[in-house]
Amino acid sequence: MVKKRKLIGQTQSKIFDAATEVFEEKGYAGARMQVIADRAGINKALLHYYFRTKDQLFMAVFHVLLKKMFEKILSIFMEEATFKEKMRRFLDEHIEFLIRNPKLPLFLLNEISRNPALAEGLRETLQYSQIRDLIYEKHSKELKGYGIKKSDMPQLMITIVGMSVFPVAARDMIAIMMPQLNDSRKFNAFMQGRKDFAAGFVMTALKNRKK
């Protein structure tokens, strides 16, 4: 019984891992079931045994990745700390996360853009309006001190998240314009440097903001 489940688990997770790789690399439309099977080291029919269709396999992978990404983004902002501390922690941890998962943002942005319904399930789970209120309410004083009104929160949050996500999403385009960031060692060094740069940049902009 245990052994059986272990075996199922092994095959299933081999498939799942292979599918994750291929979908992240090629997207839904570009992914091939045969390629996933090959990379998992199994027969193509076995894919359909465990995950009836390409859609179902994709959905399984997609939702795990979507959750992974959002949990990372949101968890830090739910902790107890000043906004400044949260922002710093967010940039540190999120950039580490992105260095380990460089293909994740572009994959998610794309698939959601091609089919917004994909993320529909998350809307209820997230209840972002509550989260946003929570973030703002919690830091209302601190943020007012920076001249940030409630209505400015989207601008600010998108700026902060963009600071970490954009360079990773745009990496291959950046590599064209900035050959000095071409190889991954140098790019990762750039991302490491971005922790300080982004945190300093945002804090300076906030502290000296016209109110």
Added chain:
Amino acid sequence: MVKKRKLIGQTQSKIFDAATEVFEEKGYAGARMQVIADRAGINKALLHYYFRTKDQLFMAVFHVLLKKMFEKILSIFMEEATFKEKMRRFLDEHIEFLIRNPKLPLFLLNEISRNPALAEGLRETLQYSQIRDLIYEKHSKELKGYGIKKSDMPQLMITIVGMSVFPVAARDMIAIMMPQLNDSRKFNAFMQGRKDFAAGFVMTALKNRKK
């Protein structure tokens, strides 16, 4: 003679426009030649008459769009003005450009990411290192005053471009987390507001930067 060319031009550009739409929406892998033909109002065989293969049609579209995007980004930074003025003008014009071409960034980022060789041709055309030197050399004094060293330029440039590009690329994900930006009127208003927000944010961060 003139008429003939005009007719060719008409059909070719009908095909080209349709292909642009479909590729931008679906990406290379998700695009269908039949759909492009339908949208152009012509027979599928005519696609292959004017553009021998899907690859050739894609390449034609891709390179026009890539050029369009990069020209917009770079042209402003090549003008005669202070760095501050250029940045302001860049954010204004680039955000207007992105409002009119909302699908362009994600499309380009994706296709380049799936096949970095696609952008290979641009490397020589752009000679970014020269451009970067030019930008820095031209504004060396101004930027030093802000505590920006030559080695900080990638961080700064990526931050500025990300300010305009990221919200558009991440639009559908943002719509999930921020339902208040869901409909396009409100999102465009957000992007209009971003001209001021981003310019103010960057300038404040620069002016008060620790040196």
Added chain:
DNA sequence: ATTTAATTTAACCAAATAGTCAAAATTAAA
């Protein structure tokens, strides 16, 4: 050991899709 159930495979199938071609229609040239 034998039977039953779960897992895996090789060989197929059907639909989708890029691409072809010969002939028809249209347009330009003689």
Added chain:
DNA sequence: TTTAATTTTGACTATTTGGTTAAATTAAAT
């Protein structure tokens, strides 16, 4: 007006690709 060249089409082909099925293999239960 006739001829030649170009453009457009309908019907077709080859390949790719997601998905199926029946048989073989392995594990579990009796």
